[in-house]
Each structure stands twice: as C-alpha cells, then as structure tokens.
Amino acid sequence: MRQSSHLLDKINSPLDLKKLKRSELPDLAKEIRKTIVDVVSTSGGHLASSLGAVELSIALHYVFDTPADKILWDVGHQAYAHKLLTGRRDQFPTLRRHGGLSGFTKRSESPYDTFTTGHSSTSISAGLGIACAKRLKKDSSKVVAVIGDGSLTAGLAYEGLNQTGDTHNDKDMIVILNDNEMSISHNVGALSSLLSRTFSATKLQMMRKSLGEFLKSLPRIGENMYQLAKRSEESFKTFVTPGMLFEAFNFEYFGPIDGHNLDHLIDILKNIKTMDEPVLLHVITKKGKGYPQAEQNPVYFHGVSSFDVDTGICRKKTTNVPSYTEVFGQTMVELAKTNDRIIAVTAAMPEGTGLVPFSNAYPDRFFDVGIAEQHGVTFAAGMATEGFRPVVTVYSTFLQRAYDQIIHDVCIEKLPVVFAMDRGGIVGEDGPTHHGLFDISFLRTIPNMVVMAPKDENELRHMLATAVAHDGPISLRYPRGRGTGAELDDALTVIPIGQGEILSHGEDLLIIAVGSTVAEAICAAALLEENHDVRATVVNARFIKPLDRKLIIPLARKIPRIITVEENTVHGGFGSAVLELLSDHDIIDTIVKRMGIKDQFVEHGPQDTLRCKYQVDASAIITTALSMISRDKPIADKLVSN
Template sequence: MSSFTPLLKKINSPADLKQLKRSELPELAEEIRNTIVDVVSVSGGHLASSLGAVELGIALHYVFDTPNDKILWDVGHQAYAHKLLTGRRDQFPTLRRHGGLSGFTKRSESEHDAFTTGHSSTSISAGLGIACAKRLKKDPAKVVAVIGDGSMTAGLAYEGMNQTGDTHNDKDLIVILNDNEMSISHNVGAISSLLSRTFSASKLQIMRKEFGEFLKSLPRIGENVYQLAKRSEESFKTFVTPGMLFEAFNFEYFGPIDGHNLDHLIDILKNIKKMDEPVLLHVLTKKGKGYRQAEQNPVYFHGVGSFDIDTGICRKKATDIPNYTEVFGQTMVELAQKDDKIIAVTAAMPEGTGLVPFSKAYPDRFFDVGIAEQHGVTFAAGMATEGFRPVVAIYSTFLQRAYDQIIHDVCIEKLPVVFALDRGGIVGEDGPTHHGLFDLSFLRSIPNLVVMAPKDENELRHMLATAVAFNGPIALRYPRGRGVGVDLDDELSTIPIGKAEILSQGDDLLILAVGSGVDEAVCAAALLSKNHQIQSTVVNARFIKPLDEALILPLADSIGRVITIEENTLAGGFGSGILEILADHGMGHVHVKRLGVNDRFVEHGPQNSLRCDYGLDAAAIVKAALEMLGQKESELLRIHHN
C-alpha cells in the first residue's frame, strides 16, 4: 500500500471520514486512487470501475450513515473505495488473495456491506426489498442502490424499477446511476448539474408538492391544470436531460451531474436524502480515473491481473500455450469461414469470451445482447428456428441466470443452439459468485440436451466442430486459464456423440474423469504406477450426457473399483450420473468414490490452491485410490513385485 496516505490513515470508519473538511476530500480521493492502483497491480482486480467511483464512494459515506443507512454496490466491482472507507484499509493488500478480502461486497465481511454481490443488476431489487422491510419496521434509515450503466441493460434492473415506481405503495429508495459511457457536452452538463441541485432542494420539493395540491383543489379545472403543469416541468427536464425513461417509472430524476465533483455530489446527496419518494440520480464518471493507462484502455483494466504500474503491462509469465478462451475464439472464426449459418451471441462479454476476432471478421453475424443472458438465449432460439447455428458464449456462472430459457425456449423444441460455457469449474480470485461449479448438474437433468467437456485445448476445437454440426441443443463446457500445452490439429473433425476414450489400461482401478479432471487423472495414474505399482484404467468420459455406457459398464464390472473426478458440485454431477447407470444395471458390487466439490460454496483464491484444498488434484486421486484399495494394497504390491 502507498506509504504516503496521511488522510486515509486517519479513517477507520465512515465516522472518521465525516471529521474531514470538504476541502480535504479531493486529496483523500487521490490517496485512495493511489492505494487502489498499488494493491491491484499486485493482486489483480477490477481496477477501472473502482477508480471511476472513488468520489462517489467518498460522497456517499460523507452524507449517509452506514451501517444504519444501506448502500448497495451493484456487482460490487466498483466498491474498492467503499472498502477502504469502512474499516478495511489495513486488510486491503489481501484483496482477492486466498483468505483475504473479497473482490466484491460481502455481508459476512463487513457490516457496511448491505448485500453480497458478484453478478450484475441485483441492487435495485435488493434495495427495494430492504427499503420495504425498513418501512414495515418503521425504520427511517435510507437505502441507496448504486448501479452502473452496463448493469442497466439487464431486465432485472427494470423489474426492480417497475415495482419501485408502483404508485400504489410508498417506496423510499435512492438509485444512483453511475454512468461511465454517456457523452454529454460541458454546457448541458453544467445546466443539468445546476438544475438537479436546485430541483432537489428540500424547500423546492415542499413547494412543488404544496403547489400541486393547490392546483388539484381548484374547482372543475384543478386536475387538468395540475397535469398541464406537471407535463410542462417534465418536458423542460426532458429537453435538457435524458431522464424521460426514469420519470416514466415514477422516479424523481436528477442529472446528469459530474461524478468527480465532490461539492456537487455532496450537495445533491444531502438534498436527496431528505426526500421520501423514489429518486434516481444520474452521475457521469470516467472509468480508470486518475490512472492514465486505465483511462486509455478501460476495457483491459476492467478486470486485470498483476501489472507494472509505470507501463500498465501485465506481469504474467510469457508462455506460448494459449488459453481455452483464445482457442475457442480462433476456432469460431475457422468454422464460420466454412459455414455462413454460424452465429455468435454473447452477453456483454466479447473480450471475456474470446469473440472479438469473430466480431471483426463477421460483424453481421455477431450479437452482443448486453447483460441480458435470458434474452440472449431466447434470441438465439429464435435464430435457430430460421436455420442458423447460434453459439451462445457465456461464462458458466452467468448462464445460471438463463436456466428457464434453456429449458423452455431451446430444449423443449430441440433447437440447435450451442452453449459455450467459459470459466467452467474453479475460476480463482473472483470467488463463490463466479465459480462455474453447478453447470454439469443443472444441465445434465434437462431432456434433449447433450453436455460435453474437453480434456484439453485441442479437444475443445473438435468438440466445437461437433457442437455446430449437431442438430439439437448442446453444451460445451471448458475451464478458465491456459490449456494443457498440446499441439492443435490443423483439421477439425467431429466426435461421435456420447463416445468416451480410454487413455490407459490397468486392472486395479478405473478412473473416470471429465474436463480439467482428465489431466489430473493421467498424472495420478502415473504416480500410482510408479510409486505404488497400482495399474489404472483412465477414461476421458468427454460426455457428461449421454454417458458411454457401452464402454464404462463392462470396465466397472470387471475392475470393481471406480473413482470419478469432476470440477463441479458432487450433487447431481458427473459422478452422480455414473452411480445412476451402475444402479440401473444392478451393479451394486462396484465400489465408487466420487471426487468433486462437496455441498458448499468455494471461496476465492488461486485455482491450483483451491483445487488442492477441495481434493481435485492428482494427489487427491492418489489418496482416494490408496484408501479405496485398503488392505488389498499390500497384496497388489506383492503381486506386482513378483
């Protein structure tokens, strides 16, 4: 952490912040920015969005009184200043490290974190729930939901706004739209800022209400005159601001204002705090504010690994091994060259899903639907009905949001939609909201859907070719990070649906693995053979559904000892599928040990450390094998030695 932070070092809680003079706050903002850059350059994290929300975080805690008042940071990736101001300054260097601070807001981490976040667009709905609960308890505390303009592309945000603006019930909620994309001229911005601060003043609000009641009380013409006056005010505000949409939801709209002007922010927040109706404050901020490299390349610095502060260059070790995302993106371009029916769909993640090269090569066949996974899946289903082959590339954790659409709009009609699930399994430092540990389970139960996972980056290429050639719904799940390091075939071929492959053969143990677990299984088999003279049959299952019963059942029957490994929750996953087919065929004599994640959420930390902690590496397979063999191990050793 930066050593020169005299003001920040005084702040151990929001109460300490309130002791500072307003004139000191810009200097505090600079210290916070320097601290965020210092820490994220080492630990990685969401840099650009948090740098853009520094003044907003200061102003909110200067005006409101958490934890009594509630501030909800949508997604939580813009809340680093909030963490520094709420008693976590000394812990901040542990950000996103194993056992350290979460990269998002987390209720169990601090009483100042009103809601646990990680996925977008939840703040308005959750904030409204808190506000209504406080009203029932007759608690006058305020609730503030801070949502980014990107999160406003999701339907959930508008569902929350729709109920908030329902005039049948009084609802007291403040929504702050942190807009770092809209371009607005200085003159209009200055006028809007002046109008917002003026319109929000408590005396004017009282006068408006009293005058409105007076107009409505006029005999015969009162209601008409009132509506005319209301429309005139709204027309004037709409002319100089983009607030018509929010006014339509019955929010009192103010803005846009400069989100880096602390005096203006504090003034308007103090005025808004006195209001008792739904309010939306539109704040303009700059992503990456204060760090030149992040300002120039906010997309890259949205979520970044460790980097050199002076240059902004990533510190990752140089390697020629591509990551799975890059291989997927490259293969999409190759397939699209030969098939003009292939369409790419993503939900505000073209960079994260590797589709930028596709979007440049085939802009007419690339669709970014915004943070709207539900819409994206149904949109793809519509295209599939017209003969296209849409590939929906979404992180595993975010596809959870579209579960109903997968069932209702794709699988019932057996539409040929490909689901490319990036970041399947353990993802690392983003933690429990982002691990893709449930997809094998929630997809395996859906009729008509094929589910597969490659053992390496080369098999990913062939599986993608298989997926786009398949005439029905199919899901392809692959991990975050670098591939295994195998050579990539020049020619693409298809894999028979439901066909597994045997990688090694032995009579002592059967190891059934899928996806990233295959490489660990191969390593474990080598260790068992070298150190314990235990010979294993290793099977790359390839398909979670359908399973290759013709290959698996005879092997399980003859060997009698089976270990399954998957980077997924054990409940309903790959191992459960193996148990099911064994039970269905009356093979209760087969001893099965399933390796995966038990009934819990996995915290944040390096991928390899977490795999070790949760028994998903080669060492865990070896341990399970030795425990399974038990007393028979000594006999096996004697036989092999002889």
Template sequence: ISAALGMAVGRDLKGERNKVIAVIGDGSMTGGVAFEGLNQAGHLNKDLIVILNDNEMSIAENVGALSNFLSRTITNEFVHKIKKDIESFLEGLDSFGKGALKATKRAEESLKGIFTPGMLFEAFGFEYIGPIDGHNLQQLQMTFEKIKNFDDAVLIHVLTKKGNGYPPAEKNPALFHGVGAFEQATGRVNKSRGTAATYTAVFGDTLCKLAADDESIVAITAAMPDGTGLGRFATEFPQRFFDVGIAEQHAVTFAAGLAAEGLKPVFAIYSSFLQRGYDQLLHDVCLQNLPVVFAIDRAGVVGNDGPTHHGVFDLSYLRLIPDLTVMAPKDENELQHMLASAIHYNRPTTIRYPRGSGSGVPLDQIPAVLPYGKGELLRQAGEGGTIIAIGNMVAPALTAAEILSAAGIEVAVVNARFIKPLDREMILPLAANGRIFTVEDNVLQGGLGTALLELLEEEGLPLAAVTRLGYPDRYIEQGEQQELYERYGLTPAGIAASVMSALS
C-alpha cells in the first residue's frame, strides 16, 4: 500500500494519468505497515485502488481481533433486501415523506458499519466496496468497470477461498501454501528429503520436552506454527502458545514484555522475517537485556523461495548488537543442546539453523547446557592451517579436511558454535600458528570471517592469513540449496579447493 501510494503521488507530480492498484492479503493486514500506508493514503486521497484479498488465511489460519472483524460480513443481498423493504414501507407513509427516507439512508450506513468491515476503511478515508465474491469473474469485472473512473482512494474487499477448485488444497491450505511436486489426483506431496529429522522438527520436539519440566517457558510464532515446528507445542501447551499473526515487530516486543514478567519466551521465526523486527530487537529486548530466545529457522540459503527468503544476513545483522548471544549448531543434536543452553543463559540469545533435514546423528535423550562462548575443536591442528566453520558448514568442512588429508595437507577443524562471543582462547593460538579459513552460510560482510578479522586486528595478528568463504555482496538468486552451495564453493570439494588455492 505504501509503495502504491508513492507511485500514485509520483504519477500526479509528473502529470501522468494511469491507475495504481495495490493487492494485499488479509493476513498482511495484521502488520502495522499496512495501516501506516492506509492512514497516509486516506489523508492524501489520491487516485489509488487497494484490493483486499480476504481468504481468512495467511499461511496458517489468521488470528486476532482484526481477522474477526474482517470475518464479520453480511451478504449484499441481505442488506439490499432490508433496504428495499424499509424504503417500500416508508413510501407508503405519506406524512413522513422525504425526511423519513433521508433518515433511512443514515440508518443504512449504520447498518453497513455493524455488519461489514467497511466502516473501518471509510474511517481511513477510503471509499469501501464489498465484500464481493473473488471467484465470480463477471462480478469482479463489473466492479472494476464501475470504479475505473473514480479519482479517490478506493478499497475493494474481495472474498476468496485458498486452494479454490482443488479439493486437497481446500482441505489443507497451509500444506499447499508453498509446495513442490505433488500427485495431482490425490494431492499427496512428494517430499524428496532424507530420513533424518528436520531441524525444525527437532526444535519443536525439544521445546516441548523442556516446557514439560518448566512452566515458565512460552512460545511465540508470527502466523507460522507449523512452519516453525510449534504445532505440537500449541496442542500440548495451548495456554503458553501465542500466534500473533504476521506482526513480527509486535511479536518481538510482546516477547520482551513476557520476559520482563519473569517468563521464558521463545520466539520461533524465519531468518528473513526477523529483519522486520530489528528495531524492536535492538531497543525492546537487547537494550533492556531481557532473556528472550530467538529460534531462527531457515538460516542460510533456503532453496526455491529465492532472494526474499534466503536467510543469509542474520549472522551479520545480529553480531553487531550489544549483549546479544549468537549461536549456530553443527547438527540437529547440537541444536537441542543449544536450545536448552539459550534458555539457561538467561540473556538475549539467538540460535540460527537451516532449512531441511539434519545429518541423521543420534539425538541425546537429555539436552545439556553448553559451556558459554566455547567452540569445539573437531580435528587437531596441522601445517595447512585451520578451518573455522559455523552451523551447517561444519560437516562439509570436516569432509573437506579429509579430502585435503588425502592430498597430503593436514588442517584443523573448529566448530565455532558461537559467533558472538567468539572463543578467543581457542582461536587465537590457532591463528598465531597458521592460516585460517572461515566457512559460513551467510554473506561475507559482517559475518564469521569479519568477526575473526576484527579479533585478529585487536590482537595485532596478520590479517592476510585469513581466507573467508561465504556469499558475495549481492542478493543470492533462487536455486536448490545444494546447487547454491556448489556455485559458491561451500561444498566439501569447494572448500578443499579454496584451501589448496590459498596455500599454493
């Protein structure tokens, strides 16, 4: 809405004539930026059309007072019938005449406000039209024909059904929100993933295990209970589960309030969506040093969702925040230990982990607390230097070390675990005795490699002996995870090749 308003203002300033139309889903109307745009658009009253696609779904079912308000609709036929009946009755009472009919018109507007959400948008200064059937193309065409010559701000409320016309999608719209290959006849989704549990599932199961023993643990999601693995938590602990809708800024500050009251909030969110609540993370959580845990799913490249969903910036934008702990597990077993640790540390803490299956390692029965700020030396030092990897890059780094060993080059491998704070006691001796290679599923600017360079500069150690592997300074294109790892040299073979090239 804000972008459309900017385009409409730009059009008018240039003296051009065209129509600007913004299409927004009802799920997005739970976010404050939508209302900021509506507020300014109604004030300026520009020639602008906003289409509200209302299917009562964002990804999971919409929640909140606004969703209930939008759902409180009544058919145009019903309103029309009441209107006609009252008018016919009053026309038969000659003594009342035109004055009574004018009063009826006012009553009609009041009735409209009671039974439809139009009053809300008209209060913003929009001409409200609807609700209308979004699957009736003839009705849609007639509506647009009627309003195409309007020169005021107009909102068209369109009712649709997610998955309309395909029964499997109608029955399970959340499953078909973002879907790969599936069988058309049955709707069965063909998941080509491995047999290992996903990071998301391990997170959800571990949180339930911890919450069963600690009643102060509460969970928050921004309209994605299933996508973030909180579906089971919502079922087992409904009073401690909060779905705030697509409202990440509110979610972060809401978590801060819970923490201020002594609870232990865990906010599960995709990496790219946490960017929306960055200011709240800075000021409402970290400035007050409140113990909120952020479980950051879909960190790193995520595959075919592309640049809008790649979580390749979080290590960089989180690392600069004072008092914030930043962790990433090497596998799904370490994830459950990090979750237990994050809750135990009693400070603002983030855990970032990738989309998809883990490596299939056995899961310890009892999550343990990890030593704070300590990495893990997985392979002893060699004359070839040290590979310091974080998160899901640890496994390919270990395999790369085996490739190098077969070629006569021995390197140490470190699982950083923490990017903030870095394990200075482990890293500095390794850096003083050989070349360092950092590997991260993140952009190079501001990430693990940058953190290491800053550490070495503080200690007066040579910076030229550092090679950083990660993503370049651009938006990473769409592609399968493995495809992108290969393209940017983050596979075992790619890491080994970079080490050989640097050493030569």
C-alpha cells in the first residue's frame, strides 16, 4: 500500500516537487522507496542502488532547474527515483517490460534523461562535453554528473576528471560521488558535514576569491602568498576529509556528507550551485536503504528478478537445470584442480560471471580488477607472458570496451588468453546496452583469434577445457539463463580446433547453426520433417573461426539450400563467415539465407519474446526453410508453441 500522505501522486514533474515543503520530503522518500520495491518485486531490476539514491534524487531535482540543468546518472542503476520524479510515475509499473520503461536512463524516453546509459563510468566525460557545449552557446545552466564509487575504478572516469580539472580551461561542472560502499573513506560525521556546508557557502566563496585576488596583487610576494594560503586550506581539508585525490584534479571537494540527510543535501547543493568551477561532492549512501532484505544483502539485490516483498525470496520456479554461468563456474574449479596455471580475471562481476566458487577455492589465482575491462585484458596478457592461462570472464557487452587491448596486447603476440563471454546473444530486460550481439563479428576479424560457441551446457564444459589447452588467443560465448538440460559428462575432453558436427541428415536443406541457435535448428528440422516432409541436415558449427571447411564444403556442394543461424548481428557475423568460405571455394549457385539480428539495436524484453520478434527461433527457421523450397503452406499454431 502507498503511504497515507500520497505525496508522490501530486508529482508529475520537478516543478511539482519544488512546491513541497522541506518537512514533507522525508515522507516523499518513503513513498518512493515503497513504490520502487513494489514494482521491482514484480518486474525485476536494479533495486539496492536505486533505494540508496532516493534522497539524492529528491535533493537534486528540488535544487536544480531540470531539464534546463542537466543531471547525468552514471550507468542508470540509481535512477528509478529520478524516473518517478520526472513524469513517469504512471508508467513506472512497466519498468523493464517489453514496450515499457527502460531500466536505465534513455534520451528517447524523457527530456530529463540527459544521456543514454547502460555501461559504467561515462557520466563525467559526457557531462564535461555538455558543459563545454553550453559554454560555447553562452548557456549558464548547470551540469551535474552523478557517479558511484564502483564506477570510479574505470579509467574513463579519471580521464574525465583530468580534463575537467584542467586549469587552462574554465569548466563549470558538478560531480557527485555517490559512495554506497564506503570504499573511499569512513570519515563521515558532524565535523566533515559542517565543514562541507561552511566551505561551500556563497559568502565564504566570494571572500576566498577576493582574498586570493588581493594576495596575488601584492608586489613580488603575491603569488607565493596566494599559493601558501591555498596549500594551507587544502592541507586542513585533507586532514579532516578524504578529498586530496580530487583536489589534485583541481576540483573543489566537499564531503563526505550523509546522503540520506535531505536538509544537509539541499543546503550544500544550493551552495555549490552558485560556484563556477569544478566541484566534487562526496555523499555516503546505503545500498538497499529502507528495505531490510536489500540492506542485509545488497549484492543479491543489486540486480534481482521478481521476488516476494515480505521475504525477499525470488519468485522464479525452481529447476534442477543449472545456468550456463553456474556450469562455467563449476568447470573452472574442476579444471583448476589439475592445472595450477589457470587464472580467473573478472571486471567487478564475480557473482554475475559465476566465479565466486573459484575465488573461494583458489583466492590466490582470482583477480577482480574492478570496472576496468581494458586494464583486465592487458593485465591478463601480462600474466600470459609468464606462462599462465588467464581466463578473462566478462559479459559480451562489456568486452567491447577492451577491443584495442584484445588486438594490441593479446592477439599480435598470440598470447594464450581465454575470453569467456557470458550473456552472448539476447539477454532480455536490460536492453540494447546489454545484449551481446556483436562479439562474433568483432572477434572473428582479428588474426590469431579462435572463436567458439557451445550448443549446450555440456559442450560448454568441453570448450572451456579446449580453451585453456590452446596455445593462443581463444574465445567462447554462451547465453544468459538456464541450460538445455543436457547431461553433463564426467570427463572433460579437448575438441579439435575448427571441428563441427552433423546432428541430423537430410537432402533438402542444410541448416548450419552456432551456439544457442543449434537447439532451435534441431527443433525446426524435426518439425519440418514431421509436418512438411522436408528433410534437413543440421550442423553444429561449434567454431565460428576457424570454420570446419572439410565438413561444410562437401555438404554445400551437395545440398542446394543453406540457412545459417546465429544470435548475433548478421553483419560480419557467422553467416558472413560461411558466405566467405563458400565464395573462396567458388560455390556460387547455392541459395544461402542468413538468419540473425539485422542492422538494428534490440530493445528490452523477455528473451523468448525478442527471439521470436527478431526471427532467430525455430518458427522463423521453419518459415525461412519453406520459403526457400517454394512451399507456402501455413505454419500451424502448434509449430510456434513447439
């Protein structure tokens, strides 16, 4: 039930928020938290971070004049309260549903969403670009970049800080560090809060500038006196606050302050709003604030599926079928028992990539590099030069951030680094920033790189064994979610590089599939034979690079129709690789249809819904096959359900 005051019902924009009294804002925060918990309990989403940023969201929109003033939320994990305050209250129950609100900030969704996000550490750089553009347009409105402490592990954030604090340019921007893990400092108390509000006061800022100008004007000794006074102030602030790092970037640092104290937040935001230099405000918040289960287990409730509000227990039906992620993690532990050269590297995703069991079993061989994929890849390359077999475990969508390092630091020297890409293909409700639809295309073009994709969780185990045994760069990609239910072999075997397999025989059609689409191809082939008397040969390619030419070329010469299927963009993907192979062998009379994601970004929604919509499921394969053999018999409803 909604809180009795019904304050949130009155707010359709930040202008309505500004009409509330300060004394009403804590009750509004409670209503917002209740709404977020209720909606996320049914839709899933990033709960803990958004609960921790409720007061900060209220204070920002209460003080600043959005959307003229620009607020950038790094990643967007923290932006649910922001959505509720900016005209999306009635739509909020559609959060992360197909056709509904995005789980992240999205420019096309609202004028209050300054920048589309999904990957971390972009807010400072984007905010600086906006601030510089405003200055060129003589626009005096403000820019505020909100960034979490975890996102500060990425080099991109420091590149943005470095340019923002460049003393040769007049950069007017506010950065708010939302520290919800106390990773920088525990020094939160009355003294630091008082100092931040005092140092940021408008009158004191004016006095500091006047004094600085006076000292600089003194003959001969002016500049030295000014620098001495500035160092003295900075030394004092550094003694009582953790701001030395940011002062070194030429930011005026304030904090840390309690990010749940609305009065303090509003006071200091009003003060720093008037400043015309780079400012960093450090606020301490609690992940999961206001929902006990999320406060006790913020890691689990960072990104959670639907759950029971009273207990916090996941509502999903239990199943004995493990996820691909779980099978990968278990296999890593199994392989490491007999191979002490295996190293696991992750970029702040030990839980999401299934590496927690490995980190517990082999803590000395586990490295979490933080949100720093570029560093993680080069770090792994360094370990590989010393004879180790590092396995860089990363979501497909995040590996994009380290493309230069893959080429320059790993592949040129043919170093034995394994890239294990979780969430390859359509991932679901996180949408276009998180679908792993490009890795096949961007990896297969790199010399020395081997690219694999297993048809099921059992083959994943054997491919991982293959990868750590390979003396060179190698990658494997596997989907999000539960496996197919395949029986897991006890013994792990190495698959010969570039060797595919035939799963069924037929003379009418050749279906060459890879990864998660193999199961769809098998299903389609069975239904084609049963219902349409069409017999198909189904090939599990296993390898995108190198392709099994000894297997594919003879089949292509014999079977006149070929369908390639992949859960990846068709541009430069697996189907393109097959076409190139056929062209190289002068096979030009065969009809080839490539099935995959066309030249577009895929929105958020359930995986099965999106696979059907973008035609990478069994029903779409059947439709394509029938069109190729000029049979227009309608597909029965049962084919779709099957």
